[in-house]
Amino acid sequence: MGTMLDATVDVPVAVETSKDADESFPGDKKITVVFVLGGPGSGKGTQCANIVQHFGFTHLSAGDLLRAEIKSGSENGTMIQNMIKEGKIVPSEVTIKLLQRAMRESGNDKFLIDGFPRNEENRAAFEEVTKIEPEFVLFFDCPEEEMQRRILGRNQGREDDNIETIRKRFKVFMESSLPVIEYYNSKGKVRKIDAGKPIEEVFEDVKEIFSPYSAQVRYFYKHFL
Ligand SMILES: Nc1ncnc2c1ncn2[C@@H]1O[C@H](COP(=O)(O)OP(=O)(O)OP(=O)(O)O)[C@@H](O)[C@H]1O
Ligand SMILES: Nc1ccn([C@@H]2O[C@H](COP(=O)(O)O)[C@@H](O)[C@H]2O)c(=O)n1
Numbered sequence: 001m002g003t004m005l006d007a008t009v010d011v012p013v014a015v016e017t018s019k020d021a022d023e024s025f026p027g028d029k030k031i032t033v034v035f036v037l038g039g040p041g042s043g044k045g046t047q048c049a050n051i052v053q054h055f056g057f058t059h060l061s062a063g064d065l066l067r068a069e070i071k072s073g074s075e076n077g078t079m080i081q082n083m084i085k086e087g088k089i090v091p092s093e094v095t096i097k098l099l100q101r102a103m104r105e106s107g108n109d110k111f112l113i114d115g116f117p118r119n120e121e122n123r124a125a126f127e128e129v130t131k132i133e134p135e136f137v138l139f140f141d142c143p144e145e146e147m148q149r150r151i152l153g154r155n156q157g158r159e160d161d162n163i164e165t166i167r168k169r170f171k172v173f174m175e176s177s178l179p180v181i182e183y184y185n186s187k188g189k190v191r192k193i194d195a196g197k198p199i200e201e202v203f204e205d206v207k208e209i210f211s212p213y214s215a216q217v218r219y220f221y222k223h224f225l
C-alpha cells in the first residue's frame with residue numbers, strides 16, 4: 001500500500017518495562033509489550049510465530065482471542081461474530097479483557113500483541129486500563145494487492161476471508177488503524193518492515209530488530225535452566 005511512514009529501523013538498545021497497573025493484569029509485574037500492526041494479510045501472525053521460536057515472547061493475536069471467544073459460547077459471541085463478519089472493530093472493553101486474561105495465564109513477561117490496538121479507542125483504553133506503554137510497534141508494510149492475494153489463498157476457513165469483507169477490513173485499516181501507527185511513529189516507536197517480500201526475507205529484517213532480546217534469552221537459559 002506504500003504508506004507515508006518513514007520510520008528508520010532503529011535497534012532498541014535496552015528492554016524497558018512497565019509497572020503500576022490494573023488490578024487484574026499486570027499488577028506490579030514488570031512486563032514488555034510489542035504491538036504488531038499491519039494490514040489484513042500483511043503477515044503478522046506468520047512472523048509472530050517465528051519471533052516466538054527465536055526470542056521467547058508469547059504471541060497474542062487479538063483476532064484469534066476474539067474467534068476463540070465466539071467458539072467458547074460466551075454471551076458476547078454473537079456480537080463479536082457479527083462485527084468480524086463486517087470487518088468492524090469490537091469494543092475495546094471486550095478485547096482488552098481477553099488480552100489481560102491471556103497475558104496473566106501465559107506466565108510470561110514478554111508479549112507480542114498482534115492486531116491490537118486497531119483504532120484510537122483500543123489504544124487509549126489499553127493504556128488507561130493497563131498503564132502499559134509498548135516497547136515499540138512492529139509495523140508490517142505491505143501493498144494492498146499482495147495482502148488481498150495472501151488472504152484469498154489462506155484457506156483457514158475464516159468467515160472474514162471473502163472479498164466483500166476483505167474490502168471492508170482494508171477500509172477500516174486505512175481509516176482507523178493507520179492513524180494509530182502514525183501516533184506511535186510521532187513518538188519514535190515504530191519499526192517499519194517491508195512485508196511484501198518472501199517470508200524468510202521479512203524475518204531477516206525482523207531478527208535485526210529483535211536481536212537485543214536474543215541476548216536476554218541466552219542469559220535466561222544459562223542462569224535459570
Ligand atoms: N511474506 C509472505 N509472503 C507470502 N505469503 C505470506 C507471507 N507472509 C505470510 N504469508 C501468507 O499469507 C497469509 C496471511 O498471513 P498471516 O495470517 O500471517 O497474516 P496476518 O497479518 O496475520 O493477517 P490477518 O490480519 O488477516 O490475521 C497466510 O496464508 C501466510 O502463510
Ligand atoms: N483489536 C482487534 C482485533 C481484531 N478485531 C476483529 O477481528 C477481526 C480479525 O482480526 P485479525 O487481526 O485476525 O485479522 C478484525 O477484522 C476485527 O473484526 C477487533 O475487533 N479488534
Ligand SMILES: [Mg+2]
Nearest residue numbers: 044045061063
Ligand atoms: Mg493474523
